[in-house]
Amino acid sequence: MTRPAIVLLSREPGMRALVQRALRRRYEQDYQVRVHGDVASLRETLGQLRADETPVALLMVGYGEEEPDGLSVLESLEVDRTALRVTVVRWGDWSAARPIFDAIGMGLVDRWITVPELETDEEFHRTVSEFLDDAASRRGTSFEAVRLVGHRWDGRTQHLRDLFDRNHIPTGFYDAATPDGRAVLLGAGVQDPTFPVVLLHFRRDATVLQNPTDIQIADAFGLFEPFGEEEEFDLTIVGAGPAGLGAAVYAASEGLRTIVLETEAVGGQAGTSSLIRNYLGFPSGISGSRLAFRAYEQAWTFGARFHFMRAATGLARSGDHLSVRLSDHSSVRSAAVIVATGAAYRRLGVPELETLTGRGVFYGATVSEAPAMRGQQVYVAGGGNSAGQAAVHLARYAEHVTILVRRPTLAETMSEYLIKEIDAAPNITVRPRTEVVGGTGTEFVESLRLRDVGTGAEEEVPGVLFVLIGAEPRSHWLGDDVAKDRRGYVLTGDAAPHEPGLPTPALLETSVPGVFAAGDVRHGSVKRVASAVGEGALAVSLVQPHLGWLRARR
Structure with a gap:
């Protein structure tokens, strides 16, 4: 098997010597380490690696006082989009910070790293190892469990x-x-x-x-951990997206007997995001699946139990106990429930495209399909952050990505950092005031029919479609006892009706005492990962007084 390459360019001898020494000592057995002191020889090496079909894992270029054009050189070098482009700087060169952050924000550079000053600089190697792991994920090369x-x-x-x-x-x-x-x-x-x-x-x-x-x-x-019919938990959390995972970590760390029910995968919609760059504590960003898996491990470490692939189908109360019915006809009993089932992407409702779902028409980001988009014209329908993140990720593989939005601009629905990255990407364009109204294909989608929302003019284009539009709350299983708004979002706090004689529901409590809601399924929630995690934690703090109230009644 061909070893991937780590390629370094630094025209500053001191920097080049330090980085070269660190890379060769630690990585040369598994990677080809190629080091250059001039741009011309580097371009020759990249051309040879491309001709030999040797993947480049990391392309590292020095930047600083002696290499002021380092960023522009890095941006100009032609490498496969699965390679990580890394700028290398001296510690303490604060003048380099803002240009680097701007370049990363526009998607022109992927990461940055400081020169290792010690012979065994473990901070440097930890960072390089993370970079190599990301590059391996992009290439799709890993252990096959x-x-x-x-x-x-x-x-x-x-x-x-x-x-x-x-x-x-x-x-x-x-x-x-x-x-x-x-x-x-x-x-x-x-x-x-x-x-x-x-x-x-x-x-x-x-x-x-x-x-x-x-x-x-x-x-x-072995993911199914059975529980007895009479076993009772303090808290059942339905859904393992950001809100559910946030609740699980805090509940389990507080000693509550906690069980989390998840019908698909940890992370929810956020788990499909290729790179979340505005989550606290990850300056270079983190994929949704990695963030979710770390939270899952954290909750598991504290003692939370997880029950996968069983969907919640109903909720019932018996005295002070709540019971969540599952799709395998079993039930989970607990004193309190947090509903964190999130929302699903809305369907297009175009019959000829619905029949092609999974065959060129995809709902959600479906990160696993991105490598198959090489050379394709790809269309992303949606104007939110999830759509923007999907477009940036797909652009690493596709020939061109077009974002379709019904609004005049992305400004009202997408974070500014993503808009800047999309504007800077050479193979992403935005078509405002455009919707998908039809398409053709038998075994695979052949064409899409687009309509200008303003003029009504239509055109047919070849391409693959990813749909990330709107949201429909996953609240149908709750029945009528849990009050919802007209769109199905769960009402909480002052907005939730309550029985006469009972106190007004707490901030995140629903119309059913002891049942709380957090995250995207809740009416009035902010559709962001950080706010969902926060709501999950807040919900646990509200569960505690409810459990105390139940104990006082017994």
């Missing part, structure tokens, strides 16, 4: 690819129609399979599942 064999555009196969990716499970996908796919099946001893086939490569018994349900997969992974 699971092997998935199926038909490329089959809906069920696509669902499983997305499910594994969002749950941070290293997965290798093999098209059943290719020699590699047939070889994997042959090696597993599978004949006349029912697709998709899931091979749990990490298990000694090499478990093989044919066209499994989500529940069968969870059981095979």
Whole structure:
């Protein structure tokens, strides 16, 4: 297997010597470390690596007083978009900070790092290791804990690819129609399979599942931790998106017996985001799936229990106890419930495109599909942050990405840092006041029909479509006892009606005492990851007095 390359350019001898020494000592066994002191020889090396089909993991270029054009040089160098472009600076060169941050904000540079001043500078190596991990994720090269064999555009196969990716499970996908796919099946001893086939490569018994349900997969992974019919928890959290995970961490750390129910993957909609750059504590950004997985591990460490692949189907009260019914006909009993089920992307409602879902028409960011977009014309319908993040990520692979929005601009619905990055991207354009009204295709989408909202003029364009528009709260399972607004968002606090004689619901409490709501499912919530996490934590602080009130009644 060809070793990826780490390529360094520094025209300052001192900087070049220090960085070269650190890179060669620690990484040369697994990576080709190429070091240059001039731009011309660097361009030759990049051309040779491209000709040899050797991937570049990191392209590192010095920047500072002796290399004032470092940023412009880095921006001008041609490398595959899966490579991370890193600017290298001396510690204490504060004048370099603002130009670097501006370049990162516009997507012209990916990361920055300071020169290692010590022979064993572990801060430098921790940062480089994170960069290399990100680059490996972009290339799709990693350990395969699971092997998935199926038909490329089959809906069920696509669902499983997305499910594994969002749950941070290293997965290798093999098209059943290719020699590699047939070889994997042959090696597993599978004949006349029912697709998709899931091979749990990490298990000694090499478990093989044919066209499994989500529940069968969870059981095979050991993710299903059974609980007794009479077992009761202090708190049930429904949903493991940012709000649910935030609540789980704080509830479990406070010693509450906590169970989290999640029907798909940790992270919710945020878990599909390729890079969240405005979350506290991650100056270079972090992918939604990584952020969610870290929160999941944190809650798990504190003792929270997770119950995957079972959907909540109903909520009932019996005395002081609340019961959440699940899709496998079991129930979870607890003293309090936090509803953190979030919202789903709204469907387009275009019949000819609905039949092509998963075959060129995708709902959500579906990060796992991005590498398949190489050379494609891609359209992203939506004007929110999720749509912007998806467009930036897809632009690393697609020939061109067009963002379609019904509004005149993105300013009302998208964060400024994303707008700047989109404006600076050479292969992203924005088409305002445009909607998707039709399309053609049989096995795969062939064309999309776009309409100008103002004039009504229509045109047909070839391309693949990702839809991230609107939101529909996942609140249907709650029934009528939990009050909602006309769009289905859960009412809380003063907005929630309450029974005569009972106190007004607490800030995040619903019309049912002991049932709280947090995150996107709640009426009036701010649709941002940080605010959802905060609401989850706040909800736990409101659960505590409710539990105290219940104890006082007994």
